[in-house]
Amino acid sequence: MIKMKLDDELTISQLEEKVWKFIENRNWEKYHKPKDIAESICIEAAELLELFQWRSHEEVEKLMGREDYRNRIEEELADITIYILSFAKVTGIDLSKSIIEKIEKNAKKYPVEKYYGKAYLEGNIKLDSTYQSS
Numbered sequence: 001m002i003k004m005k006l007d008d009e010l011t012i013s014q015l016e017e018k019v020w021k022f023i024e025n026r027n028w029e030k031y032h033k034p035k036d037i038a039e040s041i042c043i044e045a046a047e048l049l050e051l052f053q054w055r056s057h058e059e060v061e062k063l064m065g066r067e068d069y070r071n072r073i074e075e076e077l078a079d080i081t082i083y084i085l086s087f088a089k090v091t092g093i094d095l096s097k098s099i100i101e102k103i104e105k106n107a108k109k110y111p112v113e114k115y116y117g118k119a120y121l122e123g124n125i126k127l128d129s130t131y132q133s134s
């Protein structure tokens with residue numbers, strides 16, 4: 001039996017509409033402004049990070065086999081994603097377009113032939129304030 005993921009059935013736009021309907025039904029549109037949503041994304045990301053605090057990779061791997069721990073991870077990941085979808089909705093950002101464009105930009109920035117198996121290049125660490133992320 002093939003287990004289908006809901007991810008294979010719903011589009012990002014459909015999820016965005018579900019999130020926005022939830023917000024509208026509660027008359028919460030007034031709270032969903034870009035700055036407030038960006039803060040909420042960070043807060044939820046911190047809640048996700050807290051589940052890993054002080055634990056080794058091995059401990060986390062074991063814990064991921066526990067249903068209660070995995071559920072907590074799933075909930076925080078959902079919280080982050082819900083705020084990302086809300087942000088995209090209120091700003092009119094086309095998430096799929098943004099993601100595809102960013103992957104293409106990253107592919108140019110980190111060419112396979114230079115970065116295969118490496119997250120960074122030796123001697124390429126910038127520690128001064130002129131560092132610019134992209």
Ligand SMILES: [Mg+2]
Nearest residue numbers: 044047076079
């Ligand atoms: Mg949360």
